[in-house]
Amino acid sequence: MKTLTNVRMQTSLRMLSVKSTTMKKKWRSSLTVRTLTAISALFLVLSFGQEHLTAQSIAVEAGVLHTGVSEPIENGVVLIEDGVITAVGSASDISIGDQFERLKAAVVTPGFIDAHSTVGLSGIYNVDADQDQLETSSAIQPELRAIDAYNAREELVGYLRDLGITTVHTGHGPGAVISGQTMIVKTGGGDTIQEVLVDSVTALAMTMGSAVRSNFDKPGTRSKAVAMLRQALIDAQDYASKEDKKRDLGKEALQALLEGEITALVTAHTVSDITTALRLQKEFGFPMMLDGASEAYLLIDEIREAGVPVIIHPSMIRTYGDAQSASFTTAGVLAEAGIPVVFQSGYEAYVPKTRVVHFEAAIAVANGLSHDQAIRSLTIDAAKLLGIDDKVGSVEIGKDADLALFDGDPFEYITNTSAVIINGEVVYRAE
């Protein structure tokens, strides 16, 4: 574990990773990174001089301001200085100094968070050369790091950013027993993984269901997949208990999972696959996010009892295969039952090569989820679930200035994004 921590620290140091709070900190290199970040920020400010400073002072004036943590504010104002939010409130309470560039929009929200994607590992062309979300040499490969495969310049990342999505939980995809690791990035503010990284190891991507056997010879059935997964976890328990051992990257990652430092992101759609996921979670006690969950509406009590959040299948997922019983109403039903539910773009083998998380949420709102809950699911709830709510997910003083500006209700089909701000920088403006 110690060795792994060091490796992780070195990686994170290079990447100026913003740390996560809600998960355990052993894998996180908090203090040093923060200090370095501060120093770098200072350096940037000094080197770019006064003009750049002025450019970073933005006042966003919103017809309706959704903060993610309060009732919507009519005629709201957000002040941004040096990349962070310095004031939030009603226009009548906040005076805007001359140094602020003013941006106006009908509706303003925190930058949206895509709680599960493969974007950046899966690219727009959909050819071998730009598809790195699934390694098919073996069905269990927890050692595969997302940071080693992410293309920060991927066109689809920019596509999502320009629509108002500022943070993405992305990485290895569904389709293997354990396909690899996931991470969290911002969709702007840099052109390299180092610059955009928020959290370098967030979860291990696991899949229960028929997709696995179509990608691998072994396992060939669902039950064999579960047996293989349990054996791998037991081997990792063994590994963890040994003092003197040869390093094994896969077992190190599984150990981190068993010790609760990272989370299992388990894609499961059918009743049997979801209950299996819950069963394993109980057996091994790791933190888990249920992903996909087309038939979750049949297991409300079980999911609630397990205390597991749901990253709901894209609302518009195609109703075939394991997801044939998916319903537009599930997000609303889960939220009503008190189960934390957030949205994902997921993975598509064909088209749309990436989905758009607020387009998916819109369908849920049209089918029973409250508008307010949908906004929270796309912002603060997703941030909490991913352990990044100290930095993003709401419009609050001290948080990263990540905002999405719209010319109307973000869930209306005809609404356009007017501007997007990441770390206080305007990264997109409508023509």
Added chain:
Amino acid sequence: MINRRILWMAVAVIVMQLTAGLWMPAGSWLPGGLSEVWAQEKPLAFTGAEIVPVSGDPIADGVLIVQNGKILAVGAAGEVDIPRDAEVRDASGYVIMPGLVDSHSHIGQGDGGDRSSALHPDVRIMDTIRPDSDTFKKAIAGGITTVNVMPGSGHLMSGQTVYLKLRPANTIEDMLLYVDEEQTIYGGLKMANGTNSLRNPPFPGTRGKSAAMVRSLYIKAQEYQKALEAGAEDPSKMPKRDLQMETLVEVLEGKRIVHNHTHRHDDILTSIRLAEEFGYRMVLHHVSEAAYVAEEIAESGFPASIIVIDSPGGKHEAVNLKFEMGPALEKAGALVGYHTDDGITDSRLFLRSAAFGVRAGMSRKTAIEAVTIANAKMMDLGDRVGTLEPGKDADFILLNGDPLSTYTHVTETWIEGNKVFDRNNEEQLPFATGGPDVFRGTGYGHHDHDHGRAQ
């Protein structure tokens, strides 16, 4: 009201059975006429709704009257006479518009040509469709009443398409929409260029080969056509029947429209070049790079049936597929329609495509036409469906708000005067929302077994 409807149906069925053998050609009332049996003989009037007739401006307080499966009258309240014996339905708070027309879909679980050849003009998807498919229920839950069901794009010619009215039916014949008076043509011909149909022989390996193979077959069809003409003069010269040639002669004669899958701008221009060489009628489908050649498309006069995908890419040809292609075609003056390509996009959300056109700058009028009359015209069905006008089929939908709003639902779908979907019916609601075993794994159609070559 339900009981009354059932009673009417029962009476109608008995009357028809009694009279069919007497004054109707045997069986003529069944295929394609089943719905007339169900349709109300008494006029049915909808009042109080906002009516979007598509043929004219929206009417704030409108009246729609239907009878015997046809539209009797449409107009503003006070300007339309409601027959004294009409059943009047207060539809205040609703929007009524024509049943949606989808110019490209893969619902119905049919198939097309096989791998023995890249050219299958003889193959009919009609022979393989399941009238009881869940996918049809999904489509009517989305307000779709008329649809062009196509075989896939993995061939230069994958087969004949079929124009269907989504009436509840036991046989495919009960769903067919004939476009000619002789009742021989009820579909188009699916063609494709670009990468989907490139494979190992006997398929083409390049775009150049694709065009050459298509041209060669049309030249053969021109010769067959001449032989037919000669045979009409002199029966001894009549050529042997050839299903492939017969279909292509229908295309050459302009009776059967080619529906041409095409993405890249140069593939679009190749499609136009070939159609102009042989003089056949064509609808361009998908047309991902339409914005690059919008002027050329408009000038050619060929309509474009396009798709809305939530992000560009998924294959090389579609990396420039943007929401803006709809408005670009509108601006250039081309006839533009949207299609679902179901299961690529979901029939339940068809209106969303029109809304995304508006999002990108298309006018509301063109966007609404693009899911109704524009598509009807692309199937030679513009005189029967696609607008609310007297004499046209009584195919219409009720919506609980602005047709282009996320929050609006299709609450009822009517085909030829019969209600075929009702969102307030608990048994039918799941076809709009989904749920346990509502759709039994049928959502992907031909794209399932030919993954990666679809769309």
